[in-house]
Structures are given as structure tokens and as C-alpha cells.
Amino acid sequence: MADDKNSRxxxxxxxxxxxxxxxxxxxxxxxxxxxxxxxxxxxxKLSDIGARAGMQAGSLYYHFxxxxxxxxxxxxxxxxxxxxxxxxxxxxxxxxxxxxxxxxTAISEHLTVILESSDVSSAALRLLGQLPPxxxxxYRNDQxxxxxxxxxxxxxxxxxxxxxxxxxxxxxxxxxxxxxNWVSEWPKSAIDSRENVHREAMALIMGGVTGPVG
Amino acid sequence: MADDKNSRxxxxxxxxxxxxxxxxxxxxxxxxxxxxxxxxxxxxKLSDIGARAGMQAGSLYYHFxxxxxxxxxxxxxxxxxxxxxxxxxxxxxxxxxxxxxxxxTAISEHLTVILESSDVSSAALRLLGQLPPxxxxxYRNDQxxxxxxxxxxxxxxxxxxxxxxxxxxxxxxxxxxxxxNWVSEWPKSAIDSRENVHREAMALIMGGVTGPVG
DNA sequence: GTCTATACGACGATAGAC
DNA sequence: GTCTATCGTCGTATAGAC
Numbered sequence: 174m175a176d177d178k179n180s181r182x183x184x185x186x187x188x189x190x191x192x193x194x195x196x197x198x199x200x201x202x203x204x205x206x207x208x209x210x211x212x213x214x215x216x217x218k219l220s221d222i223g224a225r226a227g228m229q230a231g232s233l234y235y236h237f238x239x240x241x242x243x244x245x246x247x248x249x250x251x252x253x254x255x256x257x258x259x260x261x262x263x264x265x266x267x268x269x270x271x272x273x274x275x276x277x278t279a280i281s282e283h284l285t286v287i288l289e290s291s292d293v294s295s296a297a298l299r300l301l302g303q304l305p306p307x308x309x310x311x312y313r314n315d316q317x318x319x320x321x322x323x324x325x326x327x328x329x330x331x332x333x334x335x336x337x338x339x340x341x342x343x344x345x346x347x348x349x350x351x352x353x354n355w356v357s358e359w360p361k362s363a364i365d366s367r368e369n370v371h372r373e374a375m376a377l378i379m380g381g382v383t384g385p386v387g
Numbered sequence: 388m389a390d391d392k393n394s395r396x397x398x399x400x401x402x403x404x405x406x407x408x409x410x411x412x413x414x415x416x417x418x419x420x421x422x423x424x425x426x427x428x429x430x431x432k433l434s435d436i437g438a439r440a441g442m443q444a445g446s447l448y449y450h451f452x453x454x455x456x457x458x459x460x461x462x463x464x465x466x467x468x469x470x471x472x473x474x475x476x477x478x479x480x481x482x483x484x485x486x487x488x489x490x491x492t493a494i495s496e497h498l499t500v501i502l503e504s505s506d507v508s509s510a511a512l513r514l515l516g517q518l519p520p521x522x523x524x525x526y527r528n529d530q531x532x533x534x535x536x537x538x539x540x541x542x543x544x545x546x547x548x549x550x551x552x553x554x555x556x557x558x559x560x561x562x563x564x565x566x567x568n569w570v571s572e573w574p575k576s577a578i579d580s581r582e583n584v585h586r587e588a589m590a591l592i593m594g595g596v597t598g599p600v601g
Numbered sequence: 602g603t604c605t606a607t608a609c610g611a612c613g614a615t616a617g618a619c
Numbered sequence: 620g621t622c623t624a625t626c627g628t629c630g631t632a633t634a635g636a637c
Contacts, residue, residue: 230631
């Protein structure tokens, strides 16, 4: 649990929210996410990250320990970022909203994150599978936390009857999230407007291909 | 269009279907697919492929021109393989089967391929996105052929009213195929039996989370 | 903080023995 | 057909100037 970098900057007295070094870290992480998303884990070279962040490869070592440290930050932020966004959206619902509304909100927000940050947030999704197995373990907890959050919504919905009960809740979640995640692989030409993607995704997940009335 | 390897072996007179060299090619391609699926494009080393195929890295060059040639074969077989399987299944239906049945058959067969060859066939799906953009062009045709096949089914179904018409047919296809493709990313623990996955995927895609009767 | 230069290892690819 | 040995290249990481 040695973690000297995440609470940076630990300087004398906090005054500004984004000191220069932190802003640069941000820029590097975003650059790395972009490269990771399009080249994959092993295909991401420090020179690419540096180029996109406007500096030389060697300069990255001032801000990060090594290559994996950068990848690490991208993944952490992505996974936790999606979770916080979705949880925030669901918790913003009026109290006693039905489970179906919670599910719809989670779907909508998850999709929003994918559509708006097609780099930073969707990079993680495609990356987890290509990491060396040991590295994957580090993110299992964050992944499971997010999965559990969905799981609870789905199970509650099935108990109340608002969500069909003849599909295993784990697989139901995996089907839904998988369908949404794959949007990050779409050709850009298929996304004419985010509104359409949202509306149609919701319509399909809710009512299926035969439509809301069977 | 120089393509001297694909029609191998071009030996004196055909006698056996699988001469040794062709069998070895097969084994290498399968090994490569396995490594590609778990390490990604750039993460796949010739030494890994060789190890899994039971030979040294240098020996691979007897069967293939270079690294990209191997990746190429994996992708070609995967994309075309799924297409042929799905088309075969749909064409095996009794004539004048409804479009909805065609769609269901396509879904079922696509999922079957993913579940049974979680290496060879699913490797391609995740790979296309991480290839250097120039390389991607080579597979666009095969991809489009497969997409068009689904497209025709969906459009016909929408015309006849058996498939809801309020979702863009291109996105409807992408949603469905994406949901199925993502199954290759599932933790193995989520697949207790292929039958269950099939049944539930079909139920969800057909009727949505609210169930077949709304 | 960022640069250039360099040490070092890893991987793709080739050559030649068997 | 497959092996071992080797070369060349590229990418990570470090060192030290600015």
C-alpha cells in the first residue's frame, strides 16, 4: 500500500487547486489514455504519450515512476470515475424512485460517460483484458465494487417484479454493461447524435427488438 | 494482391486434405489466436506463439513471412469464419422463415461461435480496434460483408413489422452484436452453462428487461 | 521541469547447422 | 522442418546539462 504519488502535491500549504505539476500530470494521463485506447496496452510507447502531451519521453519520469505507473493512473481514474458518475446520478434521483428508474439512470449515465470521454473512460474497459494477469488483480476490487452496485439494483428490481426474474442477475448486468461498453468500439459514423444513441439503447434494453408491447 | 501463401500447399497432386505443413500452420494460427486474445496485438511475442505451438520462435518463419502475416491469418479466419457459420445457420432454416426467426438464428449462431472458440474467433473482435489504422483497412471489406448480412435481415424485419422500427437498423445491429461480443470478456465464472447464456441472451434481446409482455 | 545522450534489455528477423 | 546463434532495431529507464 505504498502510495506516495496519489496525494500529490503534499506541499507546505494548500492554496491553489491545480498547481502546475498536477496540471501536467493530468495532461499526461489524458494523453496516455488516448494512446492506450487506440494502441492497446503493450502498443503504448512512452514516446507516443510524450508526443501527445507535448514533451519528450524522458520527461515523463519526473511525474511518474515508470510506464506502469502511468497506465495505473489511467485505469484507476477510469474505473472509479464511471462508478462515481453512475452512483452520483442514481443518488440524485428523488427518494423512493422505483428500481427500474434506478436501472435506467445507471444505464443512461454509464452510456454518457462512454460517449463523452471515449478516450479516458473507455480505455480502461478494453484494457483490463490485455493486462498481464498479475496486474489485473489490482483492479479487481474497484471492478467488483462497481459490479456490486449494479447487482444490488438489479436484484432489488427482480424482487419487486419490475425487472424480469428469469435471467440470472449477474449475467443480466454483464449483458447490459457489455452492450453499452461496445459503443466505444463503434465507427464514429454510427453516432449521428448522442440523443439518438441514448434513446435507442434504452428502448432496446427495456423492450427488446420486438418492442415495448411485444 | 500478391498472395502466395493462402492457397498452400500447391504441390504436385492433391492426395491428402491435411499434409503435415498445413496442419502445423493450423496449430500456429490457433496458438497465435490464443496469445492475441489474452495479450493484445502488440503484446503478442513470437516466442509466446512458438511456445504454445511447441516450437522455437525462429521456426515460425518457415511457415509465415513475418509476424504480421500470422496475425493476418488469424483475423481473416476469424471474421470470415463467423460470417460463414452464421450464414450457414440462417440458410439452413426452412424456406420462408420469418425475419424474426432469421435474426434469432443469427444471434444464436454468433453467440455459439464466441462461446465455443473463445480464442480463435473472439480474438479478432478485440483486435481490430488496436491495429495500426493502415492495417485495419484490409479487413474492412470482410467486416462490411458480415455487417451487411445482418443489416438486410434487420431491415427486412422492420419492413414486415416483426422487428421494431423505431431504432436505426445500423445501431440495432451494433447493439446486438456488441452485447454478444462482450461475452468473450466475461469472467469464466459467469458462464455456468452455454444453454443458460443462450437462453438468457435471447430472452433479453427479444423482450428486454421488462420481459416479453412488458 | 524539460531537455539530450546513453546504457541496457527485449524482440523481430536472418543464417546456417542438423 | 526445426534448431541454435546472431544481428539490428526499438523502447524503457537513467544521468546529467540547462
